[in-house]
Amino acid sequence: MAETLKRVLSPGRAAGPREDMAAEVGPPLLLLGGPGSGKTALLFAAALEAAGEGRGPVLFLTRRPLQSLPRRTPAALDPLRLQLLCSAHEARGPAPFLLLLDGLEEYLAEDPEPQEAAYLAALLLDTAAHFSHQVGPGRGCGLLVALQTQEEGDSGDPLQLSLLQRYFPAQCWLQPVAPGSGQRCFRACLEPGGLGPRAEWRVAFQPDGEMTITPWPTQAGDPSSNQGPSSGGQP
Amino acid sequence: MAAASRAVTLPAVVEELLSEMAAAVRESARVPDEHLLLLKFVFGSSALQALDLVDRQSITLISSPSGRHVYQVLGSSGKTYTCLASCHYCSCPAFAFSVLRKSDSLLCKHLLAVYLSQVMGTCQQLSVSDKQLTDILLMKKNQEA
Numbered sequence: 001m002a003e004t005l006k007r008v009l010s011p012g013r014a015a016g017p018r019e020d021m022a023a024e025v026g027p028p029l030l031l032l033g034g035p036g037s038g039k040t041a042l043l044f045a046a047a048l049e050a051a052g053e054g055r056g057p058v059l060f061l062t063r064r065p066l067q068s069l070p071r072r073t074p075a076a077l078d079p080l081r082l083q084l085l086c087s088a089h090e091a092r093g094p095a096p097f098l099l100l101l102d103g104l105e106e107y108l109a110e111d112p113e114p115q116e117a118a119y120l121a122a123l124l125l126d127t128a129a130h131f132s133h134q135v136g137p138g139r140g141c142g143l144l145v146a147l148q149t150q151e152e153g154d155s156g157d158p159l160q161l162s163l164l165q166r167y168f169p170a171q172c173w174l175q176p177v178a179p180g181s182g183q184r185c186f187r188a189c190l191e192p193g194g195l196g197p198r199a200e201w202r203v204a205f206q207p208d209g210e211m212t213i214t215p216w217p218t219q220a221g222d223p224s225s226n227q228g229p230s231s232g233g234q235p
Numbered sequence: 236m237a238a239a240s241r242a243v244t245l246p247a248v249v250e251e252l253l254s255e256m257a258a259a260v261r262e263s264a265r266v267p268d269e270h271l272l273l274l275k276f277v278f279g280s281s282a283l284q285a286l287d288l289v290d291r292q293s294i295t296l297i298s299s300p301s302g303r304h305v306y307q308v309l310g311s312s313g314k315t316y317t318c319l320a321s322c323h324y325c326s327c328p329a330f331a332f333s334v335l336r337k338s339d340s341l342l343c344k345h346l347l348a349v350y351l352s353q354v355m356g357t358c359q360q361l362s363v364s365d366k367q368l369t370d371i372l373l374m375k376k377n378q379e380a
Contacts, residue, residue: 028242082373083369083373085372086369086372086373087365087366087369087373088303089299089301089302089303089365089368089369090301090365090366090369113331114331114335114336115326115330115331115335118324118330118331118335119324119326121322121324122319122322122323122324123319123322123372125242125243125319125321125322126242126303126319126321126322128242129242129321129322130301130302130303133302133303134301134302159336162338163335166243166323167242167243167322167323
């Protein structure tokens with residue numbers, strides 16, 4: 001859900017009225033980045049942000065304990081998590097208004113057939129659509145999914161990625177940038193899927209694990225930049 | 236049947252054609268020839284095959300008390316395929332090949348048949364329990380491979 005992720009990334013801007021934001025669900029969003037690029041941290045932050053809004057439950061699916069280092073455990077990965085999506089309509093109680101899934105690559109690794117990847121993506125969308133229906137008109141259930149790509153920003157299997165992009169019109173890429181003074185820094189680039197301009201942020205992890213997010217500095221001489229003392233002159 | 240709201244949108248020309256067909260059906264209970272021609276223009280032979288599937292009542296909307304639903308289409312080969320219509324997925328091999336792998340086609344004939352049956356308001360309906368719907372969604376995954 002691009003809007004929720006944007007609110008996590010720009011907490012200062014969220015100070016305005018929230019009522020109009022509540023109606024906006026936005027397209028399903030795919031969060032991509034190499035190992036250790038902060039996808040789980042961002043995803044979880046989005047979950048907390050959404051849960052804090054008090055609109056209803058938030059459903060976060062992951063196979064790994066959240067506090068563990070992002071190492072793949074050799075233990076058998078539980079395939080029954082898919083059961084959760086297929087049986088989502090059986091659950092009683094209020095429907096979540098945000099569905100997040102971490103580690104899509106682990107589900108895809110089990111079955112690399114394109115049809116399986118498409119089915120998993122479609123099932124995620126279908127589950128979110130069902131929750132949207134339950135949540136009621138005018139609101140909806142957003143969908144945020146994290147997918148680990150190869151190191152060095154390489155997207156790995158291009159067929160699989162373009163397949164997923166059919167189902168996830170919005171994407172946010174996390175790319176490592178040169179670190180500074182003990183931090184690990186990443187450039188988060190959000191493509192909202194045609195619903196708005198691309199936006200970028202700088203996500204930094206301190207040595208103690210704390211995550212700080214700042215807008216990515218715009219280029220000098222950019223007419224849209226509002227930084228600097230005299231922004232009136234156009235180049 | 237309510238107008239379909241899709242999580243994955245088709246190209247604008249297709250969405251517009253489908254909603255125009257739906258409007259025509261609401262007004263006069265039939266699809267104008269010009270829409271059928273446009274359908275054949277956009278989808279080629281899949282259009283005829285899809286219309287044939289609709290005529291033969293091959294599409295079933297399966298829903299459970301939860302409100303969640305899937306479509307199943309009885310293909311010409313006698314096999315049944317499962318479609319997640321709003322999310323643009325069909326379990327047939329043509330979808331895997333032409334749509335996903337080669338990006339030749341927007342839709343397979345089964346998905347097009349589902350959309351047409353939504354527009355025309357004709358399809359079989361089947362009610363199942365919530366648990367049965369879970370099995371349909373799960374089993375579908377096991378059938379592939």
